[in-house]
Amino acid sequence: MPKINSYGDDSPIAAFATTPGSGALTLIRCSGKGAPELAEKIFSQPEKLRHAAGNTVIHGWIIAPNGQKVDEVLAAVFRAPKSYTGEDSLDISCHGGSAAGKGVMAALRDCGFRDALPGEFTFRAFMNGKLDLTQSEAVMELVCAQTDKGRSHAINRLSGVLEQEINAIKQQLVAVLSGVEILLDYSEDEISANADEAAGRFSGQQPVREILARLRTLAQSWRRERIYQEGILAVIAGRPNAGKSSLFNLLLKEERSIVTEIPGTTRDWIEAVISLDGIPIRLADTAGLRESFEPVEKIGVERSRGLLEAAELVLYLIDGAAGITGEDTAFIGEFQAAHNKLLLILWNKADITPLPARIKIDNDCISISAKTGTGIAELESAIVTTIEAGLNTADAAASLGTVRQKNLVEAAAAALEETLALAEQGQPLDLIAPLLREAVNSLGEITGEVSTADILEEMFSKFCVGK
Ligand SMILES: Nc1nc2c(ncn2[C@@H]2O[C@H](COP(=O)(O)OP(=O)(O)OP(=O)(O)O)[C@@H](O)[C@H]2O)c(=O)[nH]1
Ligand SMILES: [Mg+2]
Structure with missing residues (x-):
């Protein structure tokens, strides 16, 4: 017995294709055997709907069984097999807002449509040979794409x-x-x-080796794709007052995190998503790392540490005005030892104290000022380059x-x-x-x-x- 036995039939189904809410239009998609004929029962122009050729749009009203007008709509008619699902389909554009769409859905249910299951339109498209599974999945990827790169990769897969x-x-x-x-x-x-x-x-070792190489290239491409789809977690860390929240706000282009001259300002971490060169980056601002006996700050520091464990990229900020301290070198050493993490070291407050020619760490240091914005463009490109280098795969077709x-x-x-x-x-x-x-x-x-x-x-x- 299949788990959900409704998948796989061709009964008429309907569902919102857009999220109901405030907006100019709501799109309701209907598909299945006899879908246009069924919709005639609630359409003000049944004859027109009956004789509508495929790929045509007709205007009319949705009429409830009690004879009341529900909404003025446009109905796009598609005839099998020339539709997304490969079945007779109807895309009803009604007015936006939640009430109009709900009214139209209720009328559709009244005349015999059932609510579509998740992905059921694409399921039918697959079953009717309109899409293969990689293309079906690309449809979902496209719906979820967060950046232009994610979109273009999904489009590639959708194109086959x-x-x-x-x-x-x-x-x-x-x-x-x-x-x-x-x-x-x-x-x-x-x-x-x-x-x-x-x-x-x-005797087929040679072709098998060639095939294996092609499969490995494909398998490697997943690491890159996962990053374009889900993004990477980049955590800003450093001692209190280093300028972490200032940098967070600057990268976000928004005054989100509280900035003061009091060390220990940020207690709980804050996360926001930015996009750099098509890579979604979940950027987190954390509490300054230091020994604290003050209970709230202590919890904040513990949370920072927890988040740093999960971080894929650490942006470690040195407070240039205070100079590099023993704590800084200890933290940097710790992150360097964590081999699963990418690390960038930033010398902040360069507007007060420029980056010295020699400092006590092995890593390159990027000089920035989170106050004036100097060095931020260089930092953004360094973030992208570091992630790209860490991926270790080319952007394959x-x-x-x-x-x-x-x-x-x-x-x-x-x-x-x-x-x-x-x-x-x-x-x-x-x-x-x-x-x-x-x-x-x-x-x-x-x-x-x-x-x-x-x-x-x-x-x-x-x-x-x-x-
Ligand atoms: N001159 C100068 N001041 C800065 C710079 N970046 C931050 N500051 C100042 O340094 C102080 C601390 O900045 P925050 O961004 O709150 O530092 P933080 O690292 O988030 O501090 P905690 O949350 O306490 O750990 C504030 O007064 C900022 O205005 C900078 O590049 N140059
Ligand atoms: Mg802060």
């Missing part, structure tokens, strides 16, 4: 760039597998011209967009690694063939060529309603 790469890799692999299957089906000496094959051994895709690429790669290991040991083809089949299946699962109802339901149920 990833699907094509996966299919090309799969084709290469199927060629290797079919060579093996033939040898398994016929006796070697009947067909083989190759010494390995004649001895019943695998075909890249993975979801953890699901990454897990399947890794599963295919693992099967091929095992293939090579067995081949190295001179193991027989009947042990190698299942591994190659497993890799082919994993690749097929990425695009949805190989799929089960459970996997699909699990995937689409994470989408938003109306998509």
Whole structure:
């Protein structure tokens, strides 16, 4: 029994495609067998709706069963298979605000539409061959994209760039597998011209290595994509009064954090998202690091430390006016030792005390003034360069967009690694063939060529309603 048995039918469904709230318009999407005919019952111009050709827009009113006008709308009519879902569909634009949309939805329910499940429109598009799974996932990525880079990568996948790469890799692999299957089906000496094959051994190491390299490049692309989708946590740290909150506000271009000359001003940490060169950065301002016996500040310092544990990038601020202290060198040493973190050291208050030619740390220091803004542009580009260098992968044309895709690429790669290991040991083809089949299946699962109802339901149920 499937978990949610409504996925997979073709009954008429409806859902808000826009978030109800104040705005000029609300879009309600309807799809399914007989959707336009059903909507005739609540439309002021049923004849027009009945005879409307696909890809046309008609004007009218939604009329409640009691005869009252609900809203004045435009209905875009799409006829199967030329629609997003591949079914007969209707996009109703009604007035914005929550009341008009709710009224139209209620009328649609009254005439027989049921509420769409999360991702059900895209599910139907997939089932009707309109999109493969990588494109379906790209739709969701696009809806969630926070920056222009995230959007453009999702658009690439929506246009089928990833699907094509996966299919090309799969084709290469199927060629290797079919060579093996033939040898398994016929006796070697009947067909083989190759010494390995004649001895019943695998001879496809070279193509398998090439395929593996392509899969590894794809798997690496996920690290970059994850950062474009989720962003990275960058924590501003330093001793009290170093200027952390001033820098936070400056990067945010907003007076969000309280700045005073009193050391220990920031107690609880504050987080906000900025975008640098298309990378979403979750920037956190923290309480100044020092031994404190004052209870509130003490908790603040503990929280700073907790956040620093999770940080992917630490912006460590030295108070230039006070000069570098033993505490600074100790903290910097600690962050340098944490190998999973990127670290940038900033010399602040350069307007009062310029960065000395020699200081007691090994790292390069970026000179800034959080008061005047000097050095901030350089800091922003250093943040981007540091993240890019930390990623250690080029911005590839075909890249993975979801953890699901990454897990399947890794599963295919693992099967091929095992293939090579067995081949190295001179193991027989009947042990190698299942591994190659497993890799082919994993690749097929990425695009949805190989799929089960459970996997699909699990995937689409994470989408938003109306998509
Ligand atoms: N001249 C000068 N003053 C600065 C600079 N950056 C910060 N200040 C001043 O230093 C003082 C402390 O600044 P904050 O931004 O509150 O420092 P903080 O590191 O957040 O301090 P805590 O929250 O107490 O840990 C304020 O008076 C700021 O105006 C700078 O670049 N130049
Ligand atoms: Mg502060």
